[in-house]
Amino acid sequence: MNPLKPKPGDALDTLSTPVPVIDEDVMAGNIARVQAYMDRHKIAFRPHIKTHKVVAIAEAQRAAGARGINCQKITEAEIFANAGFDDILITYNILGREKIARLAALNQRLSALKVTADSAVTVDGLAQAFSGSKPLTVLVECDTGGGRCGVQTPTDALALARQITRAEGLTFGGLMTYPKPKSAAAIESWFSEALSLLRAEGIPCPIVSNAGTPSLFEAHEVPSATEHRAGTYVYNDRSMVRAGHCTIDQCAMHILVTVVSCPTEDRAIIDAGSKTLTSDLLGFSDYGHILEYPDAVIRALSEEHGTVDLSRCSGPRPKIGDRLRIVPNHTCVVSNLFDEMIFHRVGRVTRIEPVAARGMVW
Amino acid sequence: MNPLKPKPGDALDTLSTPVPVIDEDVMAGNIARVQAYMDRHKIAFRPHIKTHKVVAIAEAQRAAGARGINCQKITEAEIFANAGFDDILITYNILGREKIARLAALNQRLSALKVTADSAVTVDGLAQAFSGSKPLTVLVECDTGGGRCGVQTPTDALALARQITRAEGLTFGGLMTYPKPKSAAAIESWFSEALSLLRAEGIPCPIVSNAGTPSLFEAHEVPSATEHRAGTYVYNDRSMVRAGHCTIDQCAMHILVTVVSCPTEDRAIIDAGSKTLTSDLLGFSDYGHILEYPDAVIRALSEEHGTVDLSRCSGPRPKIGDRLRIVPNHTCVVSNLFDEMIFHRVGRVTRIEPVAARGMVW
Numbered sequence: 068m069n070p071l072k073p074k075p076g077d078a079l080d081t082l083s084t085p086v087p088v089i090d091e092d093v094m095a096g097n098i099a100r101v102q103a104y105m106d107r108h109k110i111a112f113r114p115h116i117k118t119h120k121v122v123a124i125a126e127a128q129r130a131a132g133a134r135g136i137n138c139q140k141i142t143e144a145e146i147f148a149n150a151g152f153d154d155i156l157i158t159y160n161i162l163g164r165e166k167i168a169r170l171a172a173l174n175q176r177l178s179a180l181k182v183t184a185d186s187a188v189t190v191d192g193l194a195q196a197f198s199g200s201k202p203l204t205v206l207v208e209c210d211t212g213g214g215r216c217g218v219q220t221p222t223d224a225l226a227l228a229r230q231i232t233r234a235e236g237l238t239f240g241g242l243m244t245y246p247k248p249k250s251a252a253a254i255e256s257w258f259s260e261a262l263s264l265l266r267a268e269g270i271p272c273p274i275v276s277n278a279g280t281p282s283l284f285e286a287h288e289v290p291s292a293t294e295h296r297a298g299t300y301v302y303n304d305r306s307m308v309r310a311g312h313c314t315i316d317q318c319a320m321h322i323l324v325t326v327v328s329c330p331t332e333d334r335a336i337i338d339a340g341s342k343t344l345t346s347d348l349l350g351f352s353d354y355g356h357i358l359e360y361p362d363a364v365i366r367a368l369s370e371e372h373g374t375v376d377l378s379r380c381s382g383p384r385p386k387i388g389d390r391l392r393i394v395p396n397h398t399c400v401v402s403n404l405f406d407e408m409i410f411h412r413v414g415r416v417t418r419i420e421p422v423a424a425r426g427m428v429w
Numbered sequence: 430m431n432p433l434k435p436k437p438g439d440a441l442d443t444l445s446t447p448v449p450v451i452d453e454d455v456m457a458g459n460i461a462r463v464q465a466y467m468d469r470h471k472i473a474f475r476p477h478i479k480t481h482k483v484v485a486i487a488e489a490q491r492a493a494g495a496r497g498i499n500c501q502k503i504t505e506a507e508i509f510a511n512a513g514f515d516d517i518l519i520t521y522n523i524l525g526r527e528k529i530a531r532l533a534a535l536n537q538r539l540s541a542l543k544v545t546a547d548s549a550v551t552v553d554g555l556a557q558a559f560s561g562s563k564p565l566t567v568l569v570e571c572d573t574g575g576g577r578c579g580v581q582t583p584t585d586a587l588a589l590a591r592q593i594t595r596a597e598g599l600t601f602g603g604l605m606t607y608p609k610p611k612s613a614a615a616i617e618s619w620f621s622e623a624l625s626l627l628r629a630e631g632i633p634c635p636i637v638s639n640a641g642t643p644s645l646f647e648a649h650e651v652p653s654a655t656e657h658r659a660g661t662y663v664y665n666d667r668s669m670v671r672a673g674h675c676t677i678d679q680c681a682m683h684i685l686v687t688v689v690s691c692p693t694e695d696r697a698i699i700d701a702g703s704k705t706l707t708s709d710l711l712g713f714s715d716y717g718h719i720l721e722y723p724d725a726v727i728r729a730l731s732e733e734h735g736t737v738d739l740s741r742c743s744g745p746r747p748k749i750g751d752r753l754r755i756v757p758n759h760t761c762v763v764s765n766l767f768d769e770m771i772f773h774r775v776g777r778v779t780r781i782e783p784v785a786a787r788g789m790v791w
Binding site for chain 2: 069071081083139140162164166214215336341346347348372388406428
């Protein structure tokens, strides 16, 4: 918990820094804009809770029209199940006795729990555990170019779908990918080939799940997909601006920081380091975008200090005590560092929400 | 809290991954070795709690002979003050009404609280707040080459020491630096020049505080320093091995992970991503050292996945379900991601300690 106890009604400029804050109206706009796009294209939309980890925001996404949510870990899914979410897709290979036991308990409570698998080893483990109990729905994860998890070919996807279909305790739920951004044609080609193979064997494939915020507005270019998953769109960040998904004004999260030192003319030190901004570069050469000084470069972070290079700033420069706003490179990882998230509208705190799933890596 | 509730006596290989664990004996060896060095050279040793954020470890460091502790933020200092620590140095420029009010409250409770400042602005703020109340001890932060905070020259240090000495509510406590590693001669030259200037004006300088784990065993080459601060030495990490401070066997923190996918011959996916290892590279080109596969390269992290390149591994390769141990690049930032730290000896959990100061960025 934030021991400084911010409360609704507080003026933003009185909050002790460093602190991430969320603009209510920008966030609401992001939720509405993306849901409208999905509705227009008749794509089921499944927000990934990893970006916010906040129950109230998942509720707002559901109220806007989202169908189900996406979690990455069982412990996250448990938190959202406790809050009343039923249609939860855990996009992870679940292995190990303790995790599978928790998964079985969760499956008993929910009517639409789903997981993914990309290997015979994972499917075997699930099949053994669920044999004789309420069946678990398993989707096959497909590597359509993302280069992380996933079976490598449509033929491999068919083989794993077969194994799931034959396992007594499992139900084949469909195909899922975490794609390389901006690769709609490649994803579509991969999925349609896999779907042909499944059709030829008479294996029904209810869900084809595509994903990603950077390529979100190209979701309709993957007609084989029945649903799209995305997380970052709800807050947006510097990397989404670079990807062309949003403008800087559509970034709902700002990190409020204070200049604590100006040791030289060209160097300012801010009170946000890697414990606030994280070290995620995502291809950038510095650690965030300072709205008030767009030419300033956050060139280094230690845990509690950010070192800002001002040498490219032509106008006036920040002074000790100045408060600045930073658009972070990557918003999801910032959420994971704070127990509470502060929301605001026209300069005043509106609410403080627990980041309920912070730190849930299991 | 870890919802999987590990407990003393559990076998390490039953812990749900990913999870950082601390070897009790390695940690105790690190504490003893460094304290013995400091004792031998009659240097007061002030551990930085940022690495562990655990009260019980600070107590072990004190029991071994440490004099006082180092915190970076007031909220950290509050936690350790509540646990009975009195000699606390907060190495930070404290600015802003709320933080200064908390600092004043803390100063009332402790007999040996100290902070640092590197500008007239910071000193002015403290001087105004502490005028008429129990004086606050302020050290001048000196940039001896580290390139972060700090006055730039010994003459600037003198000027700030003068300002502190003249302020009714402040006491000049000495000089402090966060140095560039391996720069003993430069630090000594900087400090001795500043000390000459202070002596010439009759300003006593009780503390000269040097710091850093990489250069810890060169602390005696800075004879002007009265104390040394260090954090990382207690756990050690991959960057400390590279710096020559320790061997890989002296790294007390391992991250236990599981291989969850092997999509290609050369690619394995582990269940630790940036939410466990953090994205801190510290000059490395990958995200940690896998003890069982020293030639494997953790080439990319997403939040819950680590992508491991096995192409340089000549022998057998990890399989799905295998458990691996990782020495992280940077241990302090891992501590900040977990509510509890698990300790072990000969394969069994010995205790679970709250990471009391996790997330305390204020």
